[in-house]
Amino acid sequence: GESVGLHLPTLSVQEGDNSIINCAYSNSASDYFIWYKQESGKGPQFIIDIRSNMDKRQGQRVTVLLNKTVKHLSLQIAATQPGDSAVYFCAERIHFGNEKLTFGTGTRLTIIP
Amino acid sequence: EAGVAQSPRYKIIEKRQSVAFWCNPISGHATLYWYQQILGQGPKLLIQFQNNGVVDDSQLPKDRFSAERLKGVDSTLKIQPAKLEDSAVYLCASSLVAEEQFFGPGTRLTVL
Numbered sequence: 040g041e042s043v044g045l046h047l048p049t050l051s052v053q054e055g056d057n058s059i060i061n062c063a064y065s066n067s068a069s070d071y072f073i074w075y076k077q078e079s080g081k082g083p084q085f086i087i088d089i090r091s092n093m094d095k096r097q098g099q100r101v102t103v104l105l106n107k108t109v110k111h112l113s114l115q116i117a118a119t120q121p122g123d124s125a126v127y128f129c130a131e132r133i134h135f136g137n138e139k140l141t142f143g144t145g146t147r148l149t150i151i152p
Numbered sequence: 153e154a155g156v157a158q159s160p161r162y163k164i165i166e167k168r169q170s171v172a173f174w175c176n177p178i179s180g181h182a183t184l185y186w187y188q189q190i191l192g193q194g195p196k197l198l199i200q201f202q203n204n205g206v207v208d209d210s211q212l213p214k215d216r217f218s219a220e221r222l223k224g225v226d227s228t229l230k231i232q233p234a235k236l237e238d239s240a241v242y243l244c245a246s247s248l249v250a251e252e253q254f255f256g257p258g259t260r261l262t263v264l
């Protein structure tokens with residue numbers, strides 16, 4: 040069935056370095072992808088999104104790359120800060136107009152001071 | 153603008169007891185979602201409302217879970233009776249447009 044998974048459950052990065060969080064999805068019909076950040080005791084917070092007709096999108100310190108050929112999504116965070124420590128989830132939407140999102144398991148990012 | 157509000161933030165009950173969670177979405181958001189997030193996993197959609205109508209409840213365990221959104225604003229999610237495996241964080245989210253869902257802080261339920 041459709042699933043969204045992450046390659047690495049945990050990731051530790053030195054403060055100031057760049058981090059890359061990866062995500063694999065299985066459904067080629069997915070048309071929209073979102074990265075969420077979830078800090079301890081809080082709900083997921085929207086970071087950045089990308090549609091399937093794009094392969095790259097940039098935000099403030101974050102970049103999302105989409106490779107539809109291998110069904111792979113990545114989140115790059117530049118110049119990581121202690122506040123970036125959190126669990127990051129990718130989510131996919133399979134059909135336009137259906138707002139249902141399928142979330143992956145998540146990657147815990149720890150920034151080392 | 154105020155975010156999605158949820159209460160209570162924490163709840164501890166014994167198995168077979170009942171529990172209810174409340175959600176107040178962002179003003180003007182027609183779509184409301186309830187998710188279950190088990191420790192170490194991503195959120196899983198339980199039910200989605202559009203105004204006061206159910207859009208998707210395919211993953212809601214209807215033998216014990218129920219949800220309502222009577223006036224198209226606030227919503228309640230009830231579990232009756234609770235099982236040990238219901239221990240999780242229950243997240244409420246709302247959206248104005250299809251793409252961006254805003255999440256509340258969640259209610260952490262522990263079933264003993």
